[in-house]
Amino acid sequence: MGNSEQTFKKILEVAYVMFSENGFDKTSLSMIAKEVGISKPAIYYYFQSKDQLIEYLFEEIYKEIKLEITFNYTDISKDNLIQKLLEIGYMSIEQQEKDIHFNKIFNQYMLLASRDEKYMKRLLELQACFLDGFYDLLKYAVQIEAICDSNIKAKAHMLAMVYDNIGNFMLTGIELDYKEIWQEAVDSVFREQKGKI
Amino acid sequence: MGNSEQTFKKILEVAYVMFSENGFDKTSLSMIAKEVGISKPAIYYYFQSKDQLIEYLFEEIYKEIKLEITFNYTDISKDNLIQKLLEIGYMSIEQQEKDIHFNKIFNQYMLLASRDEKYMKRLLELQACFLDGFYDLLKYAVQIEAICDSNIKAKAHMLAMVYDNIGNFMLTGIELDYKEIWQEAVDSVFREQKGKI
DNA sequence: GTCTATAATACGATAGAC
DNA sequence: GTCTATCGTATTATAGAC
Numbered sequence: 001m002g003n004s005e006q007t008f009k010k011i012l013e014v015a016y017v018m019f020s021e022n023g024f025d026k027t028s029l030s031m032i033a034k035e036v037g038i039s040k041p042a043i044y045y046y047f048q049s050k051d052q053l054i055e056y057l058f059e060e061i062y063k064e065i066k067l068e069i070t071f072n073y074t075d076i077s078k079d080n081l082i083q084k085l086l087e088i089g090y091m092s093i094e095q096q097e098k099d100i101h102f103n104k105i106f107n108q109y110m111l112l113a114s115r116d117e118k119y120m121k122r123l124l125e126l127q128a129c130f131l132d133g134f135y136d137l138l139k140y141a142v143q144i145e146a147i148c149d150s151n152i153k154a155k156a157h158m159l160a161m162v163y164d165n166i167g168n169f170m171l172t173g174i175e176l177d178y179k180e181i182w183q184e185a186v187d188s189v190f191r192e193q194k195g196k197i
Numbered sequence: 198m199g200n201s202e203q204t205f206k207k208i209l210e211v212a213y214v215m216f217s218e219n220g221f222d223k224t225s226l227s228m229i230a231k232e233v234g235i236s237k238p239a240i241y242y243y244f245q246s247k248d249q250l251i252e253y254l255f256e257e258i259y260k261e262i263k264l265e266i267t268f269n270y271t272d273i274s275k276d277n278l279i280q281k282l283l284e285i286g287y288m289s290i291e292q293q294e295k296d297i298h299f300n301k302i303f304n305q306y307m308l309l310a311s312r313d314e315k316y317m318k319r320l321l322e323l324q325a326c327f328l329d330g331f332y333d334l335l336k337y338a339v340q341i342e343a344i345c346d347s348n349i350k351a352k353a354h355m356l357a358m359v360y361d362n363i364g365n366f367m368l369t370g371i372e373l374d375y376k377e378i379w380q381e382a383v384d385s386v387f388r389e390q391k392g393k394i
Numbered sequence: 395g396t397c398t399a400t401a402a403t404a405c406g407a408t409a410g411a412c
Numbered sequence: 413g414t415c416t417a418t419c420g421t422a423t424t425a426t427a428g429a430c
Contacts, residue, residue, distance in 0.1 A: 004413070022312060025222035028405060041408080042414050050406065104311060107304065114301060114368065115219060127371055154381035157373055158359055165362035171311065174324055176354055184351035188385030201395070225423060238426080239396050247424065 008046050010036050012060070015053055020105035024054055024112070055118075058109055061102070062122060068092070069130045071137055078146045082190055085137070089163055089182035096167050103167045134160045138189070147190055155189045205243050207233050209257070212250055217302035221251055221309070252315075255306055258299070259319060265289070266327045268334055275343045279387055282334070286360055286379035293364050300364045331357045335386070344387055352386045 001009075014035045018027045029050055033040045047053040076084050096103060113119035135156040141147040162185040166178050198206075211232045215224045226247055230237040244250040273281050293300060310316035332353040338344040359382040363375050 007413085023222070023308060025220070026312075029407090030405080038413095039415055040406090041416085044407070045413060104308075107308060110365075110369075111220060111301075111304060111308070115223075120369075124369060124371065127366075127369060131371075131373075151377075151381055154374065154377045157378045158381050158385075161362040161366065161378065162355055162358050165358040165365070168307075168362070168365075169324075169358065172307075172317070172321060172324060174321065174328075176328070177351065180348075180351045181354045181358065184348055184355050188355075188388065191385065191388050204395085226425090227423080235395095236397055237424090238398085241425070242395060 011046060016057060017101055020101035065126055069133050071133055078144045081141055081146045085186050090179055093178050096170050103171050131157060131160050159185055208243060213254060214298055217298035262323055266330050268330055275341045278338055278343045282383050287376060290375050293367050300368050328354060328357050356382055
């Protein structure tokens, strides 16, 4: 790896951590440069502007999320479906215990999206992919007769909301039994329905 | 209402909307003053600093949330418990359809909390109150034999997470059947458990 | 109470040397 | 590629007149 590429990556790494800790506005390019060990104008050799640095970071995060929420169907059967679904949640919980910066910075992009069409468009893509992912998984479960076909869409979206919000709750530092909560959510989907209210 | 009090309230109202739309950092006191129809220094007659204005707004929002998540038990019976629980969610959904600013600004305080102990402390109070609220409600449901006592805590926290995240999803503008999702969540709690996985 | 004027500071970004 | 020096601008906040 050349010196140039090394500096480029270092800027991204430092920006990722500092933006997540202090927010975009409260993290100046001077602060980033100081932490990287270069001068402020040096950043402009790699990025046209602060906004472009923020945008570049977003695309990296976008790719990572896209990868995380794309489920692999090849090894799912009627016998291991529940276990697989549980593991999807467990993995997310464990990942977020390791990297607290990820969710923090992502929430900032969510706020950015509400006043910038460009980010909103990309986030809606992710969200649709995320919601459809759970929906498709439950539709597949119906197909292999692992679950009965009642209210599949609402069930899928409920799962997505629990899955998604666990990360937000973890961010506050409150210690809940997140795995048990996810277990309860998954369990409820596969629980037989006795009578409608 | 005196002129002074009127200006004070106007500043708060304008700040509430502008902060939620542009964020704290991207909303300057000049912008607020212009919208209110006064000069920037006039704001300093009512608030010591921008931070104090932000803090004052938080306390108002804190009170409102505290009120919203404090459930009323007096009229809950075995027969209407499910209906009451459903209505709790419906009310929240309808309220958020009306005031989109509320959740937007609240999310900003969540981010602020991650780098300011003062806000973190208050938000943890709210969150504990929120989670305990659902837990207490389900404990009460067990007491009046409207539900069996299995995994009550996880069920309550799952409900809380769905309830809470509906607002975040609504913020993105994605149109889901939120009432049906909440229905599914409530329904799942009262669904009979057949066998443990 | 509200104003005009201004201080003090920090930021994003650029110019130009090396 | 990276630096020093600097520009232009915006911000929070204050001083002091009315």
